[in-house]
Amino acid sequence: MLTCEGVGKSYSTERGLVHAVVGVDLRVPAGQFVAIVGRSGSGKSSLMAMIGGLSRPTRGVVRVSGAEIWKMPDSRLAEFRSREMGFVFQFPSLLPTLRIIDNVALPALLNSRKEEAAAYEKAAELLTELELADYVDAYPHEISAGEQRRVAIARALINSPSLLIADEPTSDLDEQTEIEIIDRLYRLNRDRGVTLIMVTHNLALAQRADRILHIANGGLVA
Amino acid sequence: MSARSPGEQECPQGMEASPAEQSAMRDKTGARFFFARMAIQNLGRRKARTFLLLSAVAICSGAVFTGAVLMQSIKNSMDIGFARLGADMLIVPEGTLTNITAALLTAEPTDFTLEDGVLDRLAKLKGVGRLGPQRIVRTESLGSGEQRHPTDLIGFDPERDITIQPWLAERLGRAFGKGDLIIGGRREEPLGSEMMLFGVRHTVYGKLEKTAVGTHERGVFMSFETFDALRESIQRSSASKADLGPNRLSGVLIELAPGATAKQVQFAVLANFPGVKTIASESTLTSIRQGLSALLEGVLALLVIMFVSTASMVCVLFSAIITERRRELGLLMAIGARPWQVVGILATEAAIATASGGLLGCMLGVALLRSYQHSLVYHLANMGVPFAWLSWREILLIALACVILASLIGASGALIPAWRTSRREPYDLIRAEG
Numbered sequence: 001m002l003t004c005e006g007v008g009k010s011y012s013t014e015r016g017l018v019h020a021v022v023g024v025d026l027r028v029p030a031g032q033f034v035a036i037v038g039r040s041g042s043g044k045s046s047l048m049a050m051i052g053g054l055s056r057p058t059r060g061v062v063r064v065s066g067a068e069i070w071k072m073p074d075s076r077l078a079e080f081r082s083r084e085m086g087f088v089f090q091f092p093s094l095l096p097t098l099r100i101i102d103n104v105a106l107p108a109l110l111n112s113r114k115e116e117a118a119a120y121e122k123a124a125e126l127l128t129e130l131e132l133a134d135y136v137d138a139y140p141h142e143i144s145a146g147e148q149r150r151v152a153i154a155r156a157l158i159n160s161p162s163l164l165i166a167d168e169p170t171s172d173l174d175e176q177t178e179i180e181i182i183d184r185l186y187r188l189n190r191d192r193g194v195t196l197i198m199v200t201h202n203l204a205l206a207q208r209a210d211r212i213l214h215i216a217n218g219g220l221v222a
Numbered sequence: 223m224s225a226r227s228p229g230e231q232e233c234p235q236g237m238e239a240s241p242a243e244q245s246a247m248r249d250k251t252g253a254r255f256f257f258a259r260m261a262i263q264n265l266g267r268r269k270a271r272t273f274l275l276l277s278a279v280a281i282c283s284g285a286v287f288t289g290a291v292l293m294q295s296i297k298n299s300m301d302i303g304f305a306r307l308g309a310d311m312l313i314v315p316e317g318t319l320t321n322i323t324a325a326l327l328t329a330e331p332t333d334f335t336l337e338d339g340v341l342d343r344l345a346k347l348k349g350v351g352r353l354g355p356q357r358i359v360r361t362e363s364l365g366s367g368e369q370r371h372p373t374d375l376i377g378f379d380p381e382r383d384i385t386i387q388p389w390l391a392e393r394l395g396r397a398f399g400k401g402d403l404i405i406g407g408r409r410e411e412p413l414g415s416e417m418m419l420f421g422v423r424h425t426v427y428g429k430l431e432k433t434a435v436g437t438h439e440r441g442v443f444m445s446f447e448t449f450d451a452l453r454e455s456i457q458r459s460s461a462s463k464a465d466l467g468p469n470r471l472s473g474v475l476i477e478l479a480p481g482a483t484a485k486q487v488q489f490a491v492l493a494n495f496p497g498v499k500t501i502a503s504e505s506t507l508t509s510i511r512q513g514l515s516a517l518l519e520g521v522l523a524l525l526v527i528m529f530v531s532t533a534s535m536v537c538v539l540f541s542a543i544i545t546e547r548r549r550e551l552g553l554l555m556a557i558g559a560r561p562w563q564v565v566g567i568l569a570t571e572a573a574i575a576t577a578s579g580g581l582l583g584c585m586l587g588v589a590l591l592r593s594y595q596h597s598l599v600y601h602l603a604n605m606g607v608p609f610a611w612l613s614w615r616e617i618l619l620i621a622l623a624c625v626i627l628a629s630l631i632g633a634s635g636a637l638i639p640a641w642r643t644s645r646r647e648p649y650d651l652i653r654a655e656g
Contacts, residue, residue, distance in 0.1 A: 046649075054556055055649035075560045082558025089652070093553050097263035102256070107557040109256055116256070155557065 001030035001195050002051065002163065006038070007060030007220075018024045022218040028211075030162065033196045035206035038215035044199045045090075045167055047215065051197065052165045053081045065162055076124050081109040086156025086194075088185075090168035092148050094140040094155075101127065101136040104154045111159070119158065126154040130184065146177035153184055157194075164188065166198040170205070182208060187198040268543075273408060275539060278580025279628055280586060282532040286525050287587035287624045290618055292594065293521050298610040300518075301388075308385055309354060309475035312501040313344070313491060314579040319472070325436045326503050327385045329359035329473025331374055333464045336471045337600035340495060344474060347490045349482030354384040354475035357449055357466055358437070361459045363418050374441040375419075375456060377449025384477050386430070386443050395430030401450075402427035404443040408423060417442075420455035424448070480516060529631060536635030541574055544639045551643055554650025561644035568640035576632025580625040587621075 004026040011018045021043045028034050030120055036168060038044045049055035051062055053069045064067050065084055069077060087093075094103045101123050108119035130150045135143050143151070149169060156164055170178035182205050188198040200210065206212050214221040265272045279389050308326040308388055313333030335357075342349055357377040364373055378386055380398050390404065392413050398404070407430045409418050415595055424444070435511045449456075457466060460570055464472070478487060484502040493499050544551065559567070599609045612620070643651070 049649035052556070054552075054652070074563070078555065078558055078560045081556065089553070089556075091549075095260075095550060095553070097267050098260065102260075102347055105227075106554075110554075110563060112556045159558075179557050 001032070001065060002026070002197070003061075003063040004051065005049075005061045005063075007047070007050055007057045009043075009050060009055065009061060010058045015175055019218050021050065021057070024218075024220055026213070028195060028197065028218065029197055031189070031193045032211060033186065034198070034210035035212045035214060036197065036199045036215055037201060037206050039201065042215045043218035044215045046218075048165055048197065048199050049169050052085055052087060053077050055119060075110045079111055082107050083159055084161050084163060086161040086164045087158070088149065088152050088156050088164070088166040088169040090171045092145065092172075093152050094148055096140050098139075099136065100132065100138050100140070100195065102150050103140070103151060106158075107155060108158045110129070122158055123154070126157055127151075130154050144177075146173055146180065149173065149177075149181050150184065153181070153188070157188070157192075161194065161196070163195045166196065168199050169199070170200070170202070178202075178205070180193040243560060253593055255519050257567055257570060258574070261295065261567065261574050264571055265575055271539075271543070274580060275575050276579040278535060278577045279532060280429055280583035281634070283580040283583030283624050284586040284590070285626045287529055287581075287584045287621055288590050288625075289521060289525050290624070291587070291612055293518055293525075293590060294610065294616070294620070295611050298612070300495040302610055308477040308503055310503050311476040311487060311491075312473055313340075313495070314473040314499050314501070316497045316499045318499060326501065327389070327435045328376055328441065329475075330356050330437060331358050331462065332472055332585075333462055335464050335466065336474070336498065338469045340469050340471065340498075341474065344476070344491070344506075347487065347494065349479050349487040349490065350476055351479040351482070352382065352384050352477040354382055354477075355379055355471045356473055357446065357470065358441075359456055359460050359462050359464060359466055361456055362461065363459055364442075365419075374437045375449065376437070376441050376443045377446045378443060380445055385475055386438075387428075388428040389433060389438070390428045391431045394425075398427055398445070399647045400443070400445060400447045401425060402448070404428040404430065406430055406437075406441045406443075407432035407441040408439040409442070418457070420452055422452065422455075435625075475655050515638065529627065532628075533555065533631040533635045536572060536576060536632050537638060540568065541639040542634040544568065544643050548643070548651045551654075552648045552653075555644075555648040556652060561641075564644040565640040568636050568643075572632035572636035573629040574632075576635075577629035579632075580628025583628070584621040584624055587624075588617075591593070591617075600629075616636060625630065 004024050005093060007021060007024045007026075008019065009021040011020060024047060036044045036047065045156075046055065050057045051064075052065075053062075056070055064080075067080065069080060072080060089102075094100075098106065101120065103114075104123035104126060105119040108122065109116060124133075124136065127136055132143075132147060132150055132154065135147065140148055140151070164185070168184065170181050173181065185196060185198065186208050188194050196204070196209075199205070200206050225282070228372075310326070312326045312329060312587055313336070314329055315334065316333050318332040319330065338355065340351055343354055344353055355378070358374060360372050360374050362372060378387075380387070380506055386404060387398075389407075391407065392412055393404075394402075401424050402420075403419075403424045405411055405417075405426055405428075411426045411429075413426055413429055415426045417426055419442075430438065430443075444452075446468070449466075453466055453468075468473075476487065478484065488500045488502060491498065527593070551568075554564060554567070555561075595611070602609050
């Protein structure tokens with residue numbers, strides 16, 4: 001499902017070259033739940049961004065579903081991201097001017113404009129499934145942070161991706177909501193067979209994953 | 223039985239649609255305007271900023287709209303006014319007797335003629351603007367058995383005319399054509415009446431104002447085509463020995479090009495066309511016309527500068543807006559927006575904002591024009607100075623052009639910052655790095 005070969009990322013800064021990620025080799029089979037843990041600044045988010053097609057690696061190869069994603073032109077990569085991947089970010093990532101249902105339908109509208117009706121039907125189904133049916137016409141500021149995160153999960157699933165990437169999805173939530181969100185993600189992985197890669201610094205939450213990878217100083221630690 | 227709206231869908235019996243499903247049904251029709259709605263909502267989110275943008279564009283568009291309408295109206299008024307003052311110069315064959323009047327409106331009947339090839343050569347001379355060729359003959363009668371009294375018949379080219387049609391006091395509501403006559407202000411034939419010339423029926427198409435120029439006031443004007451059809455009869459009835467064939471001209475009226483002086487053109491004509499005589503009008507009138515034309519061009523340049531500065535302002539403003547919304551745009555790209563979609567969303571937003579500003583500006587402009595109409599134009603009319611307002615259709619066209627231009631300026635102003643953003647990596651934007 002996902003393969004990384006010698007993936008690395010370096011940044012030029014005023015103080016010189018910074019190696020955020022160094023030579024990561026990784027293989028994740030389809031349907032697996034992988035947790036990547038590490039301290040702040042260890043390079044876990046940078047690695048996620050490269051896996052998710054959001055940040056180009058300075059070296060190495062990333063393959064998702066057999067496709068070498070960084071060889072694709074920008075437009076094709078955007079389409080691939082939309083079709084094959086779903087993202088849940090560590091910040092409230094809903095567009096504030098759109099209603100909940102618009103936010104959820106947005107990835108489908110961006111990539112399959114001819115099927116707006118189907119996009120909204122699917123969005124409505126997902127919101128019902130995530131117990132948010134009463135908030136379809138609400139705006140993001142009208143719902144709680146936990147509910148916003150559930151909306152982000154619904155949005156990540158709108159195009160039925162094979163890979164779900166969650167970058168510290170519960171970082172700003174209370175403990176109870178944190179458990180609830182992780183439960184949701186766990187169930188999605190188990191029930192739908194979606195490959196789930198989650199970055200977290202919370203070891204307790206990571207215990208639910210099939211596999212835990214530790215990252216330090218930009219490299220995976222055995 | 224309950225009423226059902228056309229958009230509403232029927233649920234299978236015993237099943238009720240959830241609120242989410244009901245909302246999805248409603249959104250089936252609205253989704254196609256999703257991106258426009260998104261742009262409008264984004265504008266609505268920052269009310270103060272949108273208000274400032276709209277106001278700036280409205281002021282600029284309003285000024286441009288009002289300026290364009292007034293400028294065009296002034297130009298039309300000037301065109302009529304100056305055309306009525308006559309040509310800047312008249313060229314006639316040497317030996318022609320000329321009756322010098324304040325206004326050069328027509329050539330005088332003469333036995334001498336010029337070759338019409340002179341027109342092409344004159345047009346190439348530096349300083350020569352428009353040319354109005356004429357063929358003129360004085361007949362003893364109009365060949366219809368009425369009382370014999372001399373009448374000047376003048377043939378002209380309606381497409382090139384510069385001194386006859388501007389003086390039309392009244393005319394038929396159709397185009398001037400073959401068989402149509404325009405009569406001087408002192409003639410008594412009514413508009414639309416039939417007038418027999420050498421046994422051929424003609425129509426009085428138009429009547430001129432009184433001009434105090436004899437030939438102009440009492441003459442009968444017709445197209446070269448009509449004149450040529452009557453040529454043989456005219457020459458039989460006239461004492462003139464002039465050759466009035468299709469390739470001959472009695473005189474050419476000249477309007478000088480902007481910046482040219484009568485002296486320069488006179489020297490050039492006399493140097494290049496032996497056997498001709500030039501008569502120049504009062505140089506003051508020429509200078510005034512040229513000066514005002516230059517002034518109007520200056521105003522036009524100012525309007526162009528205003529629009530360019532608005533485009534720059536929109537560009538700077540949207541650079542700031544995009545910087546503020548980097549994370550949102552990065553997110554859009556992360557969830558599948560292609561680079562051109564990001565550019566499209568931002569350009570649409572800018573176009574909607576500036577088009578609204580443009581529309582608002584035009585509405586303010588109309589109010590301003592109304593106040594002009596009630597003050598300055600009313601005052602001018604009382605002084606007997608005609609002010610040729612544009613028609614409502616023309617004003618609407620200018621307003622439409624202003625709104626379209628404003629929206630194009632908005633879209634193009636947002637284009638560069640939007641394009642630069644769309645080239646960046648989504649992760650950089652999400653982390654909101656500079």
